[in-house]
Amino acid sequence: EIAASLERLGRRLNAPFSITVHGGDRPLADLAKPIAAGVIHALRRRGIAAPDGSRVVSVDDGVLTLADGRTEPADFVVNASGLAPAPVIAGLGLPLAGDGSLHVDPWLRSTGDPAIFAAGDCIAFDGAPLPRVGVYAVRQAPVILHNMLASLEGTPLMRFEPQKHFLTIMNLGDDTGLALRAGLHWRGRLAWRLKDAIDRRFLASHRPDPTPATVPTDRPELSRSQS
Ligand SMILES: Cc1cc2nc3c(=O)[nH]c(=O)nc-3n(C[C@H](O)[C@H](O)[C@H](O)COP(=O)(O)OP(=O)(O)OC[C@H]3O[C@@H](n4cnc5c(N)ncnc54)[C@H](O)[C@@H]3O)c2cc1C
Structure with missing residues (x-):
């Protein structure tokens, strides 16, 4: 997505960039193989290089080193190799999932301390990890707000039920x-x-709403959604 948009930007500025995507053994691994191959083909037709199996092992002073030992200079490097939880999470002394995210229960509470709530990309539930996409973060927001207030008021908490498809x-x-x-x-x-x-x-x-501000009194509605 970033390579495609940079290529477009270069054309718009009338200064085409030379763009290479290093995607390891299986670029766009989240996509089914034929779909990934179609996207890569479309990128190549626009002059974006996407070499097969090229894996980057380090970036120093604008020089990429690939797994096979070759080096490649670059003016600008974008690392889009995946998201990792911020280091602050590891320092909290709370239970973590294998990828370093905060382990939470279905009520978005730390499994080590029910007074600590968390949502979004930095958490993991039991079982298969949820993809780190905004749709989950957005839908967890009203649940975490409800649960924090409910835990103070001693009223029932709400489970976060992740949607299967998005x-x-x-x-x-x-x-x-x-x-x-x-x-x-x-x-x-x-x-x-x-x-x-x-x-x-x-x-x-x-x-911001251009009309004069009012103080909200109700809890947020759960019907708000992204995609
Ligand atoms: C390039 C890109 C494109 C994406 N496109 C989409 C898309 O099209 N649709 C979609 O649904 N999702 C998309 N996502 C994923 C989506 O952005 C995330 O899933 C979502 O932003 C997660 O929300 P969050 O609040 O958990 O984390 P974030 O939005 O990352 O917010 C975390 C905040 O915590 C701050 N922070 C970190 N450490 C500290 C600290 N120690 N102290 C204080 N603050 C700290 C960070 O600066 C940041 O502001 C995209 C992500 C990326 C990177």
């Missing part, structure tokens, strides 16, 4: 997108327009 749309930087949901996929302009509309609507919902 819509992902990858911006391919050429006014098209790749939409994925529940094993189905769609690539084209419509996917990009949908992503743009969802993102704009979501951001607009967080812009």
Whole structure:
């Protein structure tokens, strides 16, 4: 997504960049093989190099070293190799999941201290880890607020029930997108327009209201959603 958008930016500035994506043995590993191959083919057709099996082992002073020992100079390096919890989590002295995230129960409480609540990318439940996507962070927000207030008031807590499927749309930087949901996929302009509309609507919902401020008295509604 970043490579595709940078390529678009270079064309728009009339200064095409030379872009290489190093994706290890299996770039876009979260996608089914034919879908990943289609995206990589589309990137290559736009002049983006995506060598097979090239894995970066270090970056020093603008020089990438690859696993096979080759080196490659770069003016600008973007590391998009995945998210890791912030180091502050490890220093809390609370139970962690294998990837260093805070281990929580379905009520978004630390399994080591029920007075500590957490949500978003920095947590892990028992079982399969949830993908680190905004849709979970956004939907956990009203649950964590409810539960923190409820724990102070001594009222029932609410379980966070993660949805099984969610819509992902990858911006391919050429006014098209790749939409994925529940094993189905769609690539084209419509996917990009949908992503743009969802993102704009979501951001607009967080812009300050120009009408005079009022103090909210109700708990937030759980119906608010992203995608
Ligand atoms: C390039 C990119 C594109 C993405 N696109 C999408 C998308 O299209 N759709 C989607 O659903 N999700 C997307 N995501 C994922 C989504 O952004 C995250 O899942 C979501 O932001 C997680 O929310 P969060 O509040 O848990 O963490 P964050 O939004 O990362 O917020 C954590 C905050 O904690 C702060 N922080 C860290 N350490 C400390 C500290 N020690 N003290 C104080 N503050 C600290 C950080 O600065 C940050 O502001 C994308 C992520 C990336 C990186």
